[in-house]
Amino acid sequence: MVYSKRNDGRKFEEMRKMEAKVGVVKSADGSAMFKIGDTIAIAAVRGPRDLHPKFMQNPQKGILRCNYNMMSFSVDERIRPGPSRRSREISLVTRNALLPAVNLDEFPNAVVDVFVEIQQADAGTRCAGICAASMALADAGIPMKDLICAISIGRVGGKVLVDLDKFEEDYEEGSTDMPVAMLPRKAEVSLLQLDGEIKPEEIDKALELAKKSCQEILEIQKKALKEKYQNE
Amino acid sequence: MNNVSKEYLVNSLSKGKREDGRKLDEIRKVQIENNVSKNAEGSARVKLGDTEVIVGVKMEIGTPYPDNLDEGTIIVSAEMLPLSSPNFESGPPSEESIELARVVDRAIRESDALDLKKLCVEKGEKVWMVLIDIYTINDAGNLQDAATLAALAALKNAKMPSFDGEKVDYKKKKGSLPLVELPVECTSIKIKDKILSDVSADEYKHLDARLTIATTEKGEVCAMQKGGEGTLTAEDIKEMVKASLKNGKILRKELK
Numbered sequence: 001m002v003y004s005k006r007n008d009g010r011k012f013e014e015m016r017k018m019e020a021k022v023g024v025v026k027s028a029d030g031s032a033m034f035k036i037g038d039t040i041a042i043a044a045v046r047g048p049r050d051l052h053p054k055f056m057q058n059p060q061k062g063i064l065r066c067n068y069n070m071m072s073f074s075v076d077e078r079i080r081p082g083p084s085r086r087s088r089e090i091s092l093v094t095r096n097a098l099l100p101a102v103n104l105d106e107f108p109n110a111v112v113d114v115f116v117e118i119q120q121a122d123a124g125t126r127c128a129g130i131c132a133a134s135m136a137l138a139d140a141g142i143p144m145k146d147l148i149c150a151i152s153i154g155r156v157g158g159k160v161l162v163d164l165d166k167f168e169e170d171y172e173e174g175s176t177d178m179p180v181a182m183l184p185r186k187a188e189v190s191l192l193q194l195d196g197e198i199k200p201e202e203i204d205k206a207l208e209l210a211k212k213s214c215q216e217i218l219e220i221q222k223k224a225l226k227e228k229y230q231n232e
Numbered sequence: 233m234n235n236v237s238k239e240y241l242v243n244s245l246s247k248g249k250r251e252d253g254r255k256l257d258e259i260r261k262v263q264i265e266n267n268v269s270k271n272a273e274g275s276a277r278v279k280l281g282d283t284e285v286i287v288g289v290k291m292e293i294g295t296p297y298p299d300n301l302d303e304g305t306i307i308v309s310a311e312m313l314p315l316s317s318p319n320f321e322s323g324p325p326s327e328e329s330i331e332l333a334r335v336v337d338r339a340i341r342e343s344d345a346l347d348l349k350k351l352c353v354e355k356g357e358k359v360w361m362v363l364i365d366i367y368t369i370n371d372a373g374n375l376q377d378a379a380t381l382a383a384l385a386a387l388k389n390a391k392m393p394s395f396d397g398e399k400v401d402y403k404k405k406k407g408s409l410p411l412v413e414l415p416v417e418c419t420s421i422k423i424k425d426k427i428l429s430d431v432s433a434d435e436y437k438h439l440d441a442r443l444t445i446a447t448t449e450k451g452e453v454c455a456m457q458k459g460g461e462g463t464l465t466a467e468d469i470k471e472m473v474k475a476s477l478k479n480g481k482i483l484r485k486e487l488k
Contacts (some may be wrong), residue, residue: 024369025284025315025316025369025370026282026284026370026372027282027316027317027318027370027371027372027433028315028370038270040269042315042369043315044315044316046314046318049318067314067322069313071269071286071288071365071367072288072290072309072363072365073269073271073272073273073275073288073289073290073363073365074269074271074272074288075271076271076402076403077402078290078292078363078365081309081311081365082311082324113314115313115314115315117313117315117367117369119268119269119286120268120269120270120271121271122271
């Protein structure tokens with residue numbers, strides 16, 4: 001069946017309502033919350049700080065470590081607390097999504113830790129996590145050449161659309177999910193995954209939609225960062 | 233460790249002063265935000281000064297314990313997230329996080345806060361399991377009291393999912409949980425000869441001994457846990473119980 005109207009009434013290229021806040025974890029060096037629809041991510045940055053064990057240190061520059069985790073009650077069926085194969089993979093791709101924007105040359109032998117917690121999940125959690133982490137890194141004063149924005153592009157019932165929610169992700173007749181992270185200044189792609197089928201020519205369209213959406217996300221991120229520092 | 237700052241702390245305490253201007257038995261500002269995670273059956277965020285925790289309650293169908301065939305079960309666990317403190321590390325649960333969870337569990341269990349018989353679906357076969365998960369967001373001291381309060385708030389706003397004998401439907405919510413008591417925990421610490429309520433992270437660093445005391449609405453004590461390497465006298469304990477009863481009332485008021 002053709003997916004002619006979205007479940008929540010959005011236009012096909014329309015994202016869910018977003019909210020962002022910087023400085024949500026007082027004791028961290030940087031932190032942020034990013035909410036898109038009913039998905040809520042919290043990120044905190046700790047560091048640069050000493051890295052142990054010593055053999056992991058890089059004498060040329062600092063290293064970035066990421067840890068993505070879903071709170072056990074963030075989804076219908078409780079997740080056992082602690083790391084899973086899924087969360088470890090997402091931690092890895094999150095790190096790779098952030099790294100191209102981050103410059104750690106000033107911090108040899110040190111580590112910058114990024115912790116992402118999903119407080120509430122309604123699809124698009126890795127993208128929300130990356131958006132929050134990017135703001136947290138900026139808040140921590142880590143040198144960056146750009147922020148990082150991420151959004152999931154989907155294909156449901158033959159329609160290419162932006163920002164799948166859980167209903168669309170679980171769409172009965174199949175659904176395709178393509179999370180994309182970008183450094184928005186030059187639209188450089190730093191995360192790309194695909195789960196499901198897509199026509200080769202639709203990839204161009206999907207990336208174009210991602211680029212447009214990332215510009216909107218960037219505005220929200222910048223506004224939240226400014227809000228914190230204007231109030232100080 | 234930094235003895236100077238302990239001396240400094242003890243010195244100002246003997247003048248009756250705390251770093252943030254509170255009285256010795258005064259707790260920080262409490263804030264409870266309910267329903268912070270919509271897929272949980274119940275959830276809450278508690279802020280105690282700058283200390284912050286999130287607790288979610290999930291429910292599943294499980295089998296009862298052999299010694300209580302007609303009662304539901306409670307499982308409390310705690311994740312002391314490295315996000316929340318530079319002192320917490322990733323990895324398997326630390327001793328501290330296990331203690332945190334077990335002491336929250338004790339307050340709920342020993343006060344009979346939940347009427348577990350009402351959580352029985354089919355005697356000996358199927359009962360509701362109440363899974364209470366604690367996540368620390370910011371550690372500025374006294375996670376214990378914040379976690380207990382958040383657990384109670386989450387239990388209080390929780391809605392039961394429905395069960396048709398085979399599958400749990402998390403979208404179809406039924407009534408509230410059979411919550412019949414509101415235990416709260418108040419932790420006091422002893423530094424030298426001074427007793428302090430609701431300590432900050434700095435004060436906690438210098439504690440000699442600590443005592444967590446859970447009290448009920450009726451003014452009874454239902455659970456305790458002594459921590460720290462130092463000792464307490466009967467007089468100390470008496471003073472701590474008194475502080476817990478007084479501050480417990482303030483915390484319980486926030487739950488209502």
